[in-house]
Amino acid sequence: MTDTEVGMYLGINYNGMHDSSVCLVGTDGIVRYAVSEERLSRVKQDGRFPNRALASIDLRQIRAIGVPYLAASGPAVPSNEVFRDVMAPLPGYQVGEFPAVWRDRLTALGRPLEFFDHHDMHAFSAYVLAGYPEAIVLTCDNGAYTCPVTAAVFHVRAGATERLAAAAYGELDTLASLYSDVTALLGFTPCKHEGKVTGLAAHGISRPDCRREVWRVHRQMRTEHPRAYGWIGFCDEDVPPFYEPNLHQIAQYRRQLPYTDADIARAAQDVLEEKVVTIARWIKQQCGADLPLLLSGGVFANVKVNLEIARLGFRAVFVCPPMGDEGLSIGAARAVFDRYEGGTRGRNSVPSRQRPRRDTVALGPDPCSDASTALEEIGLVYHRLGRSAASRALSDALVSGQLLAVVRGRQEFGPRALGLRSVLAGAGDVTLNDRLNAKLRRTDFMPFAPILRAERFADVFDLDAVPTDVEDCARFMTICLPVQSWVAEKCPAVVHVDGTARPQVLRREDDPFLHDVLGKYEESTGLPMLVNTSFNIHDEPMVSSAADAVAAFLLAELDLLLLDDCLVRLAENSQAKNLARLLRRQDGAVAKARHAALNRSFGRQIFEGPGRFNDYAPSTADSSAPATRTAPAATPA
Numbered sequence: 099m100t101d102t103e104v105g106m107y108l109g110i111n112y113n114g115m116h117d118s119s120v121c122l123v124g125t126d127g128i129v130r131y132a133v134s135e136e137r138l139s140r141v142k143q144d145g146r147f148p149n150r151a152l153a154s155i156d157l158r159q160i161r162a163i164g165v166p167y168l169a170a171s172g173p174a175v176p177s178n179e180v181f182r183d184v185m186a187p188l189p190g191y192q193v194g195e196f197p198a199v200w201r202d203r204l205t206a207l208g209r210p211l212e213f214f215d216h217h218d219m220h221a222f223s224a225y226v227l228a229g230y231p232e233a234i235v236l237t238c239d240n241g242a243y244t245c246p247v248t249a250a251v252f253h254v255r256a257g258a259t260e261r262l263a264a265a266a267y268g269e270l271d272t273l274a275s276l277y278s279d280v281t282a283l284l285g286f287t288p289c290k291h292e293g294k295v296t297g298l299a300a301h302g303i304s305r306p307d308c309r310r311e312v313w314r315v316h317r318q319m320r321t322e323h324p325r326a327y328g329w330i331g332f333c334d335e336d337v338p339p340f341y342e343p344n345l346h347q348i349a350q351y352r353r354q355l356p357y358t359d360a361d362i363a364r365a366a367q368d369v370l371e372e373k374v375v376t377i378a379r380w381i382k383q384q385c386g387a388d389l390p391l392l393l394s395g396g397v398f399a400n401v402k403v404n405l406e407i408a409r410l411g412f413r414a415v416f417v418c419p420p421m422g423d424e425g426l427s428i429g430a431a432r433a434v435f436d437r438y439e440g441g442t443r444g445r446n447s448v449p450s451r452q453r454p455r456r457d458t459v460a461l462g463p464d465p466c467s468d469a470s471t472a473l474e475e476i477g478l479v480y481h482r483l484g485r486s487a488a489s490r491a492l493s494d495a496l497v498s499g500q501l502l503a504v505v506r507g508r509q510e511f512g513p514r515a516l517g518l519r520s521v522l523a524g525a526g527d528v529t530l531n532d533r534l535n536a537k538l539r540r541t542d543f544m545p546f547a548p549i550l551r552a553e554r555f556a557d558v559f560d561l562d563a564v565p566t567d568v569e570d571c572a573r574f575m576t577i578c579l580p581v582q583s584w585v586a587e588k589c590p591a592v593v594h595v596d597g598t599a600r601p602q603v604l605r606r607e608d609d610p611f612l613h614d615v616l617g618k619y620e621e622s623t624g625l626p627m628l629v630n631t632s633f634n635i636h637d638e639p640m641v642s643s644a645a646d647a648v649a650a651f652l653l654a655e656l657d658l659l660l661l662d663d664c665l666v667r668l669a670e671n672s673q674a675k676n677l678a679r680l681l682r683r684q685d686g687a688v689a690k691a692r693h694a695a696l697n698r699s700f701g702r703q704i705f706e707g708p709g710r711f712n713d714y715a716p717s718t719a720d721s722s723a724p725a726t727r728t729a730p731a732a733t734p735a
Contacts, residue, residue, distance in 0.1 A: 103124055103125050103159060104125075104159050105125050105159070105161045106122050106123065106124055106125060106130070106159050106160055106161065107122070107123045107160070107161060107162055107163075107164065107431050107432075107434045107435040107438070108120060108121070108122055108123075108155070108157075108160045108162075108163045108164070108209070108431055108434075109121040109122075109123070109163070109164045109165075109166070109426070109427035109428060109429065109430030109431030109432070109433075109434065110148065110152075110163055110164070110165060110204065110427055110430065111148075111166055111423055111424060111425075111426040111427040111430070112145075112147055112148060112165075112200070112203070112204070113145065113167065113196075113242065113243060113423065114145060114146075114196070114197075114200055114332050114333035114334075114339060115145045115289075115329050115332060115339045116143045116144075116145040116289060116339060116423065117134065117136075117143050117144075117145060117422055117423040117424040118134065118135040118136075118144055118145055118146060118147065118148040118151070118424075119132065119133065119134040119135060119148060119151065119420075119423075119424040119425075119426075119427040119511075120132065120133060120148050120151040120152060120154075120155065120427055121427035121428045121430070121431040121461075122155060122431060123431040123432050123434075123435045127432065127435050127436075127439070129226065129227075129428055129431070129432070129461060130461075131155070131461055131462070131463075132420075132427060132428060132461040132462065132511040133151050133154060133461070133462040133463060133509075133511065134148075134151070134424045134511070134639075135148040135149075135150055135151045136639040137462065137509065137639050137640065137642040138150035138151060138154070138642060139338075140638065140639060140642075140646070141338045141639070142290070142637055142638060142639050143289075143290060144338050145331075145338065145339040146334070146335055146338055146339070147203050147335060152207070154463055157207060157208070157209065160209050161209070161210075161438060162209060162210040162211075162212060162434050162437075162438055163204070163207060163209045163210065163211050163212070163434065164212050164214060164429075164430030164431050164432075164433050164434030164435075164437075165204060165211055165212065165213045165214065165430055166214055166215075166216055166219035166220075166423075166426035166427070166429060166430040167196070167213060167214075167216055167242060167243060167244050167245065168213050168214070168215055168216070168244040168245065169201065169211075169213040169244070170195060170244060171192075171193040171194075171195060171243075171244045171245075171246060172244075172246060173246070174246055174266060174268065174269075175246040175247050175264050175266045176264075176266060177264065177265050177266040177269050177270055178251075178263035178264060178265070180263060180376070180377055180380040181249060181263065181264070181265035181270060181377070182265075182270065183376065184273070184372075184373040184376050184377065185249075185265055185270040185271060185272075185273060185373070186270065186271045186317060186320075187269065187270060187271070188268075188269070188270060188271035188320065188321075189268065189269060190268070191267065191268045192268055193243070193244060193245065193246055193267050193268060194243040194244070195243065195244060196243050196244065196333075197333055199333055200333055212433070212434045212437055214429070214430055214433050214434075215245060216242040216244070216245035216426070217237045217239075217242075217245060217247050217248075217249075217250045217261075217264075217395070218252070218259050218261070218429075218433075219426045219429035219430050219433065220235075220237040220239070220394040220395045220418070220425070220426065220429065221235040221237050221250070221252040221254055221259055221392070221394060221429070222254065222259055222429035222432060222433055223394060223418050223420070223425045223426060223428045223429035223432075224392040224393065224394035224416065224417075224418035224421075224425075224429075225254045225259075225392060225429075226428055226429060226432045227418060227419060227428065227458055227459075228390070228392050228416045228418075228570070230389075230390050230392075230416075231255060231256060232253075232254070232255040232389060233253075233254055233255075233389055233390045233391070233392045233416075234251065234252070234253060234254075234262075234381060234385050234389050234390070234391050234392070235251070235252040235253075235254050235391075235392040235393070235394060236249075236250075236251055236252075236377065236378065236381060236391065236392070236393055236394075237249060237250050237251075237252070237393075237394050237395040238273055238274065238374065238377075238395045238396075238397040238398065239272070239274055239395035239396040239397060239422075239423075240272045240274035240275060240278060240289070240396060241267050241272050241274075242423075245267065246264075246266060246267055246268075247261075247264040247265055247266060247267060248265050248266075248267050248270070248272040248273070248274075249264065249265040249272070249273060249377070249395075249397075250262075250263065250264040250265070251263040251264070251377075251381055251385075253385070254392075262384075262385070263380075271320055273370065273373055273374065273397060274396060274397050275316070275320060276312075276313070276316050276366055276369060276370060277292050277295065277366055277370055277397075277400075278292070279315075279316045279319050279320070279326075280295055280312065280316070280362060280363065280365075280366040281294075281295050282326060282327055282343040282348050283315070283348060283351060283352050283355070283362065284298070284359050284362060284363060287340075287341055287343070288327060288341045288343065289341050289396075290341065292399065292400070293399065293542070293544070294541070294542060294543060294544075295363045295366060295367070296363075296367065296400055296401070296402055296544065297542055297543035297544025297594070298359060298360050298363040298543040299360070299363040299364045299366065299367035299368075299402070300364075300402075300543075300544075300594050300595050300596040300598075301360040301363075301364075301543060301595060302358065302359075302360035302361040302362070302363055302364030302365070303360075303361055303364060304364055304365075304368055305357070305361055305364075305365070308355075308357045308361050308362065308364070308365045309365040309368060309369060311354070311355055311357070311365075312355065312357075312362055312365040312366060312369070313365075313369060315351050315354050315355060318351070319351055324344075324347075324704065326343055326344050326347045326348055326351065327341055327342060327343035327344060327348075328341070328342070329341060329342075330342045342697065343697075344697065344700075344701040344704070345694060345697045345698045345701055346697075346698045346701030346702045346704075346705065347701050347704075347705065349698075350705075367400075367402060370397075370400065370403060371402065371403055371406045374397065374403050374406070374407065375403075375406050375407060375410070378391070378407045378410055379410060382410055382411075382412065387411060387412045387413055388413055389413065390412065390413050390414040390415070390416060390567075391407070391412045391413075391414070391415050391416075392415075392416050392417075392418065393407070393415065393416070393417045393418065393421070394417075394418040394421055394425070395421060395422075396421065396422045396423070398417050398418070398421045398576070399421055399422060399513065401576060401577050401578040401600050402578055402598075404417055404571065404576060404577040404578075405564070405577055405578050405579060405598070408564050408566040408568050408571070408577065409563075409564060409565070409566070410566070411565040411566055412566045413566070413567065414566060414567035414568070414570065415566050415567070415568055415571060415577075416570045416571060417571050417574070417576035417577065419458065419459045419511075419512045419514065419574040419576060420459065420511055420512030420513070421512075421513075421576065422513065424511070424512065424513075425511075425512065458574075459510050459511045459512050459514075459516065459574065460507065460508045460509070460510060460511075460516075460518060461508065461510075461511040462508050462509035462510065462511055462642075463508065463509065463642070464507055464508045464509070465642060465643040465644065466505055466506075466507075466643065466644045466647065466661055466662050467662065469644055469661040469662035469663065469664045470482060470664055472643075472644035472645065472648075472661075473644070473648070473661065473664055473666065476645075476648055476674075477674070478648065478666055478671050478674055479666070479667070479670045479671055480661075480664045480665060480666045481664070481665045481667075482663055482664055482665075483663060483664075483665050484663070485611055485614075485663075486614075488611070488660060488663065488665060489611055489614040489615045489618060490618060491658075491665055492504070492522070492615050492658070492660060493615050493618035493619045493622065494622075495657060495658050496522060496523065496524050496615075496619050496628060497524070497619060497622045497623055499524060499527065500523075500657035500658060501521065501522075501523050501533075501534060501537070501656045501657050501658075502521070502522050502523070502656060502657055502658035502659065502660065503520070503521050503522075503633045503647065503650070503651055503654075503656050503658070503659045503660070504517065504518070504519075504520050504521075504522060504612075504633075504659075504660045505518070505519055505633065505641060505644070505647040505659070505660065505661050505662070506518050506611070506660065506662060507662075509640070509642055510640070512574075513632075514574060514575040514576070514602075514632070515630065515631065515632035515633060515640055516574065516575065516602055516630075517549065517602070517604070517609055517612045517630065519632065519633045519634075519640045519641055519642075520549075520630050520631065520632065520633055521534070521538070521629075521630075521631050521632070521633050521654075521656065522549075522615075522628050522629065522630055523546075523591070523628065523629040524591075524619075524623070524625070524628065524629065525548055525589035525590075525591045525592045525625060525627050525628055525629050526588060526589055526590070526591070526623065526625055527590075527591055528590045528591065530546070530591040530629060531545055531546065531591055534546065534629075534631070537654040537655060537656065538631075538634070538635055538636060538654055539635050539636040539637075540636045541636070544594055544600075545591060545592055545593060545594055545599070546591060546592060546629040546630070546631045547575055547592065547599065547600045547601065547602060547629070547630055547631065548589065548592035548599050548600075548601050548602070548627040548628065548629065548630065549601070549602040549604060549612070549616065549627060549628050549629075549630035550601060550602075550603060550604065550616065550626050550627040550628075551603075551604055551605075551606075551613055551616050551617065551626065552569075552603050552604060552605045552606075554620075554626040554627070555569070555572065555601075555603050557582065557626065558581060558582060558585055558601070558626060558627060559572075559579045559580065559581055559582065559599075559601065560579070560580040560581065560582055561579070563580050564579060564580075569603065572601045572602070572603040573602070573603050573604075573605075573608070574602070575600055575601065575602045575630075577600065578594070578598040578599060578600040579598060579599065579600075579601060580597055580598055581593055581597060581598065581599050585599070588625060589625060589627055591629050592627065592629060601627075602630055604616065615628075616628060633647070633650060634650060635650055635653060635654065638650075644661055647659060647661055648661075648666075651666070651668070652668075652671075652674055652675060652678035653678060655668060655675065655678075656668065657669075
């Protein structure tokens with residue numbers, strides 16, 4: 099990023115595990131820039147120190163740095179009764195401390211450091227982006243180093259964050275842990291693929307016996323040793339950190355559950371909804387419904403949970419668009435600004451109430467501003483178009499059933515693609531989900547999200563069924579909503595089996611170009627929405643640069659790519675397409691299979707003894723096993 103102001107404030111999320119990010123707040127308290135390390139390193143959820151993100155800013159312009167973790171854990175926090183009623187006891191666990199290298203890396207930046215509580219910053223991030231002068235915030239995640247709580251309720255207003263209730267780490271187990279365990283049980287990666295479980299849950303049957311058994315196995319997984327999974331590469335600067343379940347151990351737990359994967363997913367979803375809704379109902383009883391309720395923390399990536407909260411009837415619900423730990427850098431940057439500016443300027447910089455715009459999260463770099471040069475260097479044929487011609491070209495392509503990618507302007511910050519790094523398609527094709535998932539190498543169980551103009555919101559969704567203002571959730575694709583009866587028949591690609599969809603509602607002032615594309619598409623087809631999904635191949639971050647966009651475009655063999663104002667047609671670039679096919683290898687699948695086999699082998703040896711490299715190898719306790727060879731004695735010097 100260029101043209102930074104002298105005296106800006108920097109927030110850094112770095113926990114040595116996942117979702118490293120940076121955020122800049124200007125001298126007026128307004129968020130100017132935010133980017134996750136993954137977008138620049140091309141490693142999904144990269145949790146290493148954000149060196150690449152930091153290289154995109156000028157540290158000489160930074161007055162101070164906010165860190166969304168305490169430097170050391172403080173005194174224990176008592177748990178409120180509402181959390182004790184819904185969370186399982188897990189006594190004896192101590193709040194973790196970061197290793198010295200964590201502090202050393204931050205100190206080496208050479209700027210004053212200010213440390214803040216992790217959940218305070220989840221709450222503050224939501225507050226900064228929501229635009230309300232006052233709100234209640236519910237935070238919930240899987241815990242963090244140096245943080246004494248894993249869920250909390252806050253009253254937030256300009257210059258003040260007051261914790262009203264909390265769930266103490268070391269007394270109560272986290273709500274998020276159930277979903278993480280079930281993610282592992284179903285063969286997915288915890289802290290990464292929970293969205294697959296949410297999608298799969300709608301295909302399952304709600305069964306009380308399955309709920310009981312899933313909860314029993316979950317508690318067994320949380321209390322037995324050794325643990326079934328944990329972080330590999332924690333605070334490692336060479337190996338991007340990742341969760342690694344012990345596949346052999348996970349298989350033993352899975353055998354205890356004689357239910358389909360879909361029913362197990364449904365059980366986890368039902369339990370999570372029930373417990374979080376109980377907390378939200380308590381908030382309404384204790385705090386009333388006059389203030390908006392903001393939601394922040396990884397649990398609220400679950401769009402179905404967010405819907406069930408909205409059904410309770412609050413003035414408004416707003417989910418922090420970067421609800422996970424990547425969003426913490428926003429809260430930390432703003433908090434250090436407030437600390438240094440004494441609060442007065444901070445209060446004045448928060449509007450009385452101005453609905454957040456799409457550019458609320460269009461905070462990242464714009465590496466595609468010179469798209470034509472990039473395309474010429476790569477050697478692709480392209481057409482440079484004005485806005486009107488481009489919107490017509492995209493609309494015509496969509497009407498004809500083509501798949502297209504758009505890469506325009508500053509990239510989104512957070513997990514959702516909102517038309518700046520998106521793949522668009524017609525919503526009326528019943529085969530689209532299978533077709534597009536295959537191209538993007540995905541295995542999701544949830545249909546793609548629809549994008550529609552704000553003036554068609556009530557025509558498409560049954561808003562009477564949700565007695566809460568959820569428009570700002572819909573603007574950032576953070577909630578699912580029940581659709582009107584006609585939508586499933588006309589637009590099957592965006593409706594889940596439970597009759598819901600996860601919308602992005604677009605106002606003209608948010609994005610005049612995409613608004614025009616939607617209008618032209620509806621004029622031609624009568625359908626008021628398109629499919630919008632993130633532009634990335636499975637398990638890769640959303641595209642960032644022009645090179646990322648071209649690589650993903652060719653690999654997925656989409657029909658069109660709009661890169662800034664340049665339109666690329668795959669049919670006009672057959673040589674590049676054929677070259678991409680030629681260079682495509684299956685080595686990745688082989689490496690993945692070998693890694694899984696190695697994981698099972700080590701897991702088997704942990705539980706069944708050395709030498710059990712595979713299912714057919716005899717254990718050391720087997721009398722038919724070859725005798726163990728003894729190393730010869732050392733010869734005296």
